[in-house]
Amino acid sequence: MTYDESTLAALTKDAAEIKSRYPVERSALLPMLHLVQSIDGYISPDGIQFCADQLGLTPPEVSAVATFYTQYKRRPNGEYQVGVCTNTLCAIMGGDEIWRRVSERCGVGHDETTADGKISLERLECNAACDFAPVMMVNWEFFDNMTPETALQLVDDILDGKPVTPTRGADTVATFKEVSRVLAGFPDGRADEGPSAGAPSLAGIEVAKEQGWKGQDS
Amino acid sequence: MTDLIPVLSATWGLERSWNYDTYVSKGGYDAAKKALGMSPESIIQAVKDAGLRGRGGAGFPTGMKWGFLPAPDGGPRYLVVNADESEPGTCKDIPTMMAAPHVLIEGAIITSFAIGCNHAFIYVRGEVVHVYRRLLKAVQEAYDTGWLGKNIQGSGFDLDITVHAGAGAYICGEETALLDSLEGRRGQPRLKPPFPAVAGLYARPTVVNNVESIASVPSIIANGVDWFAGMGTERSKGMGLFSLSGHVKKPGQYEAPLGITLRELLEMAGGMREGHELKFWTPGGSSTPLFTAEHLDTPLDYESVGAAGSMLGTRALQIFDETTCVVRAVERWAEFYKHESCGKCTPCREGTYWLTLILHRLEAGQGTYADIDQLIATCDSILGRAFCALGDGATSSVTSSIQLFREEYEKHVELGACPFDHAASALFDYEPSPEEAHA
Numbered sequence: 001m002t003y004d005e006s007t008l009a010a011l012t013k014d015a016a017e018i019k020s021r022y023p024v025e026r027s028a029l030l031p032m033l034h035l036v037q038s039i040d041g042y043i044s045p046d047g048i049q050f051c052a053d054q055l056g057l058t059p060p061e062v063s064a065v066a067t068f069y070t071q072y073k074r075r076p077n078g079e080y081q082v083g084v085c086t087n088t089l090c091a092i093m094g095g096d097e098i099w100r101r102v103s104e105r106c107g108v109g110h111d112e113t114t115a116d117g118k119i120s121l122e123r124l125e126c127n128a129a130c131d132f133a134p135v136m137m138v139n140w141e142f143f144d145n146m147t148p149e150t151a152l153q154l155v156d157d158i159l160d161g162k163p164v165t166p167t168r169g170a171d172t173v174a175t176f177k178e179v180s181r182v183l184a185g186f187p188d189g190r191a192d193e194g195p196s197a198g199a200p201s202l203a204g205i206e207v208a209k210e211q212g213w214k215g216q217d218s
Numbered sequence: 219m220t221d222l223i224p225v226l227s228a229t230w231g232l233e234r235s236w237n238y239d240t241y242v243s244k245g246g247y248d249a250a251k252k253a254l255g256m257s258p259e260s261i262i263q264a265v266k267d268a269g270l271r272g273r274g275g276a277g278f279p280t281g282m283k284w285g286f287l288p289a290p291d292g293g294p295r296y297l298v299v300n301a302d303e304s305e306p307g308t309c310k311d312i313p314t315m316m317a318a319p320h321v322l323i324e325g326a327i328i329t330s331f332a333i334g335c336n337h338a339f340i341y342v343r344g345e346v347v348h349v350y351r352r353l354l355k356a357v358q359e360a361y362d363t364g365w366l367g368k369n370i371q372g373s374g375f376d377l378d379i380t381v382h383a384g385a386g387a388y389i390c391g392e393e394t395a396l397l398d399s400l401e402g403r404r405g406q407p408r409l410k411p412p413f414p415a416v417a418g419l420y421a422r423p424t425v426v427n428n429v430e431s432i433a434s435v436p437s438i439i440a441n442g443v444d445w446f447a448g449m450g451t452e453r454s455k456g457m458g459l460f461s462l463s464g465h466v467k468k469p470g471q472y473e474a475p476l477g478i479t480l481r482e483l484l485e486m487a488g489g490m491r492e493g494h495e496l497k498f499w500t501p502g503g504s505s506t507p508l509f510t511a512e513h514l515d516t517p518l519d520y521e522s523v524g525a526a527g528s529m530l531g532t533r534a535l536q537i538f539d540e541t542t543c544v545v546r547a548v549e550r551w552a553e554f555y556k557h558e559s560c561g562k563c564t565p566c567r568e569g570t571y572w573l574t575l576i577l578h579r580l581e582a583g584q585g586t587y588a589d590i591d592q593l594i595a596t597c598d599s600i601l602g603r604a605f606c607a608l609g610d611g612a613t614s615s616v617t618s619s620i621q622l623f624r625e626e627y628e629k630h631v632e633l634g635a636c637p638f639d640h641a642a643s644a645l646f647d648y649e650p651s652p653e654e655a656h657a
């Protein structure tokens with residue numbers, strides 16, 4: 001392994017914390033792979049070896065798991081993972097056109113990264129926000145009700161190094177590595193940022209209010 | 219309709235709705251307090267009597283599932299909350315956890331107490347980082363206020379909750395694949411039996427329940443069996459979130475008693491978008507056979523939707539108007555299942571590959587009439603022969619769309635092109651690219 005002493009010490013400490021969450025150590029593997037990505041920006045050979053050492057597995061056993069899941073990247077990832085949902089509902093509501101324009105602007109296709117390392121582009125599968133279609137995700141934060149114009153502005157801002165703000169999420173999108181650390185189960189203190197819900201999530205309770213339905217208290 | 223709703227979504231619009239203090243100010247944790255004074259058996263009985271059925275798609279009675287756990291043998295028993303929401307069209311659990319994570323924690327406390335579990339897990343998909351942040355915070359708040367940890371509220375009951383982020387795999391919504399994933403393995407389904415109730419997480423008795431099922435439990439304990447059973451239909455009781463998306467004026471989450479119809483829901487959502495009419499819709503996500511305007515008055519409960527040839531699923535109503543090409547829609551769903559097939563069994567792995575290939579050439583105008591029959595034959599080779607429900611689900615939209623819209627498939631062959639203007643379906647105006655125009 002090529003991790004320097006302090007990196008390895010920090011990783012080892014975090015890995016111990018992750019293992020302590022589970023009755024059986026192997027359950028720590030998925031969060032530990034997120035942790036590796038928070039250091040290396042992808043599932044590196046060093047990261048695989050580290051997880052294997054921590055959990056008493058062989059590197060092929062760790063690789064077998066890592067390659068199953070799309071969030072684990074096999075090559076150094078861009079600073080921002082930009083996804084355009086092209087599953088049926090979003091695609092038809094305009095996601096296909098958004099994808100075409102975004103891909104053209106970035107000059108890369110699915111699962112490719114811009115030369116400056118800023119953006120890794122992805123055709124997303126459904127991200128459970130169909131009532132906000134068409135949807136994009138940047139580092140797993142929601143960008144709702146997109147149009148080609150707002151989508152291009154978004155990628156331009158990222159390429160220009162400007163902070164971007166999701167519709168429902170933290171005040172600004174954290175980097176791929178920072179978000180990977182959260183996914184490993186280490187809070188970044190940003191849970192209180194952003195709204196409780198978007199307008200479509202509240203559509204039903206608006207109707208209930210108009211109708212005078214009182215709900216649980218009635 | 220009933221004036222008893224909203225229940226699940228009642229607090230979503232409140233300022234900082236996700237915080238412990240907000241939740242408690244609206245009666246949060248009263249149900250857990252009450253439950254800790256009840257016997258576990260009486261909680262299970264209440265959930266059985268209320269008639270709560272699983273809200274994750276299959277509709278299995280929740281209380282009965284809990285009752286399947288074998289008698290305690292001194293070893294651990296687990297509750298695993300399935301928060302891996304990713305069925306196309308389904309978008310109810312994510313807003314629930316974003317706006318009201320404590321209702322899930324409270325439900326998990328009551329459920330764990332009822333089934334004798336001291337360590338529960340919430341498996342949330344990894345692609346929603348803000349939801350994960352809110353869950354982590356809610357769990358921390360619950361520890362800080364004595365609702366988790368040792369001797370909860372002086373009851374003598376201990377409970378830990380671990381919130382676990384997945385890493386991008388639809389198949390992990392299948393309960394046994396989820397368990398394998400939670401054990402740190404590839405998320406592939408297990409052979410059943412044994413069912414998770416007997417040998418689940420770490421081969422121990424385990425209950426796996428959907429977010430909305432668990433989130434419904436506090437309301438049943440707080441308001442009583444009769445209150446809950448007073449909503450819905452004879453065999454599909456209670457309320458649920460109906461997720462309307464697509465070509466409707468106001469897409470969103472509409473909480474309603476089971477048995478409501480699309481016609482009623484559309485009224486709430488302002489109808490179809492201006493100047494357009496309903497063509498087809500999914501009642502319960504992309505794995506459920508398509509419905510059309512003929513089914514506007516079908517009660518959306520498990521029995522009625524089943525009798526009409528589809529499934530209530532997750533009440534994920536993806537709604538498409540007459541501008542939409544059904545072949546394009548189905549091709550994209552097929553691509554999804556191909557992408558998400560775990561590869562464990564041949565019918566699903568190979569079948570979804572071929573479905574995608576054939577649908578792609580049909581949509582591109584390069585298909586033949588024989589391709590349409592081949593799609594049906596390929597679906598026949600998958601349905602009922604796949605290892606888990608993913609394969610079956612992949613066939614639903616293909617088979618039903620050919621039954622309902624065969625002439626539209628044939629039109630693609632006849633014209634050698636897709637007869638639809640894709641730009642007309644989009645929610646914004648654009649000039650189709652040359653490639654798309656000749657697709």
